[in-house]
Amino acid sequence: MSNSPVRAQVEGAGRVSGEQNSAVGEQVSPAPNKATKANKPTKVAKVAKVAKTAKSAQAVKATGEASKKATRGAAKQAKPWKPESHLAMVRRARKINRELAELYPYAHPELDFRNPFELLVATVLSAQTTDLRVNQTTPALFAKYPTPEDLAAADPEELEEIIRPTGFFRAKAKSLIGLSAALRDNFGGEVPGRLEDLVTLPGVGRKTANVVLGNAFGVPGITVDTHFGRLVRRWKWTEQEDPEKIEAEICAIFPKSEWTMLSHRVIFHGRRVCHSRKPACGACPIAPLCPAYGEGETDPEKAKKLLKYELGGYPGQRLAPPPDYPGRPAAPLGTGDE
Numbered sequence: 001m002s003n004s005p006v007r008a009q010v011e012g013a014g015r016v017s018g019e020q021n022s023a024v025g026e027q028v029s030p031a032p033n034k035a036t037k038a039n040k041p042t043k044v045a046k047v048a049k050v051a052k053t054a055k056s057a058q059a060v061k062a063t064g065e066a067s068k069k070a071t072r073g074a075a076k077q078a079k080p081w082k083p084e085s086h087l088a089m090v091r092r093a094r095k096i097n098r099e100l101a102e103l104y105p106y107a108h109p110e111l112d113f114r115n116p117f118e119l120l121v122a123t124v125l126s127a128q129t130t131d132l133r134v135n136q137t138t139p140a141l142f143a144k145y146p147t148p149e150d151l152a153a154a155d156p157e158e159l160e161e162i163i164r165p166t167g168f169f170r171a172k173a174k175s176l177i178g179l180s181a182a183l184r185d186n187f188g189g190e191v192p193g194r195l196e197d198l199v200t201l202p203g204v205g206r207k208t209a210n211v212v213l214g215n216a217f218g219v220p221g222i223t224v225d226t227h228f229g230r231l232v233r234r235w236k237w238t239e240q241e242d243p244e245k246i247e248a249e250i251c252a253i254f255p256k257s258e259w260t261m262l263s264h265r266v267i268f269h270g271r272r273v274c275h276s277r278k279p280a281c282g283a284c285p286i287a288p289l290c291p292a293y294g295e296g297e298t299d300p301e302k303a304k305k306l307l308k309y310e311l312g313g314y315p316g317q318r319l320a321p322p323p324d325y326p327g328r329p330a331a332p333l334g335t336g337d338e
């Protein structure tokens, strides 16, 4: 499977702690799309890269370029949003996807993993916590339990202690032991590559299954998490609240080949710019395409301060980010830089 992201990761990388720069090769969908183009950074990627080295004149200039684009967008958006036909919405949605692809050519899943089993476990752990906290927890977990057989045989209390930082650790420990036993007993110790099999595993729902399929098996899928749902409703791609209905409606707008990377781009934008409570509208390059422009801060300078991760000059969520990630890796647990 030459285009397997997992294989790329394994080939490209050592694991997290202590090997941050060896990085996990990446990634994801058959939209290897920007992997090669990523060498030619976009304006915003440049901004992010430069901003991390902070107050150099270059950083100020580059940040200015992105701000101008966002400010132009903001000006265009001063008019009220007009109702549009379904066809116009689809065209606008696809344009947003293209803009996001330019903004985040390095979009990727923000969980550290080296194989489908690790991705499955990390995704189960990511419920109700941040990917960062999971990434800080899994190095010790996978060092002690590298295979489904090992994890199935784990002492529950010892496992709970290791995964405690991710919250809900009793329920999660039960799921991990249960799903590992099911992998061992029903699937020969391998993670299955079919949705209908994955959802039979304890603690694995459709969202987790799609994450694993999209990122470990190259099977296109839309991941509807809280960010994805919020943004696609703001963009009026759908009015649905139910994740399965959202998934179905968004799948109908985009070709299958875009599904996995679209999910990463939308989630990236939700985490960095279009936050739940304070979206950074004044620093958002897709403002001209957004019906919800103005829900958040529109002043460009104030909005810029709301940007997160590499766009704000902060570390990312992965301890071992892909090589093309323009930001800094996250710090291991307990280093005080969390």
Ligand code: SF4
Residues within 6 Å of the ligand: 234, 273, 274, 275, 279, 280, 281, 282, 284, 286, 287, 290, 291, 292, 293, 294, 295, 296
């Ligand atoms: S709500 Fe604001 S931050 Fe979110 S996409 Fe629209 S313009 Fe951008």
